[in-house]
Amino acid sequence: MKKLFLLTTITLAMFSCNDDDDCGACNDAPQSFTFDIVDSDTRENLFTNGTYDPDQIEIVNIFNGDPANFQYVDSNNLNYIQINNIGLETEIVSMRVTIANDSIFGLFVDTERIQKECCFENIYNEIQVSGSEYEYDTISDLYTILVD
Numbered sequence: 001m002k003k004l005f006l007l008t009t010i011t012l013a014m015f016s017c018n019d020d021d022d023c024g025a026c027n028d029a030p031q032s033f034t035f036d037i038v039d040s041d042t043r044e045n046l047f048t049n050g051t052y053d054p055d056q057i058e059i060v061n062i063f064n065g066d067p068a069n070f071q072y073v074d075s076n077n078l079n080y081i082q083i084n085n086i087g088l089e090t091e092i093v094s095m096r097v098t099i100a101n102d103s104i105f106g107l108f109v110d111t112e113r114i115q116k117e118c119c120f121e122n123i124y125n126e127i128q129v130s131g132s133e134y135e136y137d138t139i140s141d142l143y144t145i146l147v148d
Contacts, residue, residue: 024118026118026119026120030084030085030086030087030088030111030113030122031086031087031122031124031141032082032083032084033082033083033086033107033109033127033143034073034080034081034082034083034141034142034143035080035081035082035083035097035105035142035143035144035145036078036079036080036142036143036144036145037052037079037081037099037104037145037147038144038145038146038147039051039146039147040133040146040147040148045077045078045079046099046147047072047074047079048077048079052099052100053100054072054074054079056099056100056101057070057072057081057097057098057099058097058098058099059081059083059095059096059097059098060095060096060098061093061094061095062094062095062096062106063092063093063094068083068095069083069084069085070082070083070084071084080142081097083095083107086109086111087109087111087113087122087124088113089113090111090112090113090114091109091111092108092109092110092111093107093108093109094106094107094108095107095108102147103131104131104132104145104147105129105130105131105132105134105145106128106130106131107127107128107129107130108126108127108128108130109124109126109127109128110124110125110126110127111123111124111125112125129143129145132145132146132147133145133146134146
């Protein structure tokens with residue numbers, strides 16, 4: 001009887017252990033950087049009006065010459081460029097965005113990826129947009145690049 005009680009107690013103890021640290025689901029993906037490229041006078045999107053073609057977009061990491069991970073988002077006539085994966089690791093990146101051989105703007109990001117109790121967190125020490133006037137909407141997290 002003692003052996004059955006001991007076996008039952010050990011079995012219950014093993015199955016009642018919870019290896020989860022009660023953190024819940026993590027959303028630790030790095031932020032995407034989204035850009036609307038518009039005419040500085042009319043505020044018309046330069047992809048929507050046909051000035052630029054999405055196939056002409058080139059985004060290069062200036063430090064190493066590698067092409068950036070980006071996508072062209074065509075949704076409801078809102079034509080955006082979205083640069084992804086900045087901050088998958090602690091890094092400093094400097095990118096040049098060129099469309100149809102026109103240098104449109106530069107993007108500099110200094111980010112740290114740190115381990116918190118349960119998840120990773122990205123800390124953006126510095127974000128700079130250069131080479132063009134721009135506006136940043138904190139609610140939509142959208143950079144509007146004003147092209148002359």
